Amino acid sequence: MLHQLDLTPTAINVLSVMVKHSEAGGAVHLKQSEIDEILGVGQAPMSRAMALLVSRGLVLRSGDGRGHRYALNPAIAGYDSEQQMKEEFSALAASGTLPPIAVPNYVRKPPKPGTGGLHAVA
Template sequence: MLMDTGLLAMLRRLKLTPTATDVLSVMVEKQEPGGHVIMTQPEMAKELDIHPSRVSRAMALLVDRGLVIRPNNGRGRSYALNPTVAGYESESHLADEMTKQLALGGPPPIMVPKYQQPPPKPGQGHLSVAS
């Protein structure tokens, strides 16, 4: 299956929990072409040997970041990976999906968290030394 490696390049910046990273990994592994994942959260929990509530929290984070889309208003047992990180059968299928997404206004955005507080500018950080 053909996938864009951009997800790997941005994974660190997404600030996912280890469980969310594991759930995403299972979804990438089990996806059908186009990013559809037909698995329930309990099935994912069994695959990862963790409690289903941990998968639920991880899934909420993945949805919040825009990596996972819940079709049918979140009901049912299917999920979809964001079209920009999904796998496709070929380059032409990838191009067709991106053309379709652009016609709809673009694929859903992937939300990279911003700093809660900007980092200090160079030279402005001061270390205090305890005496």
């Protein structure tokens, strides 16, 4: 499903670093600057990638200003056990706070009449 999220290569790399350094349940104790140090992409591309991940709902951001804390969406986070995952999802579902993942809604125009039709094969 990753290709349907229309992520940039930098955003995919940022997400990979966050997954690698996340705790069970999705908490990530890295600052954006620390992720940038690992990847070496620069502040501006790093900020754009993080904003894209947050807008898609893959990464959750809390805090204001420079004190942001990040976590992976529970749907993509790792867990120590299946039981821990079930408990987390049950609690989130009961509270109604399970964050959605936003897949872009692309609408393709239908083909023009007379183009791209069927071709007989002999």
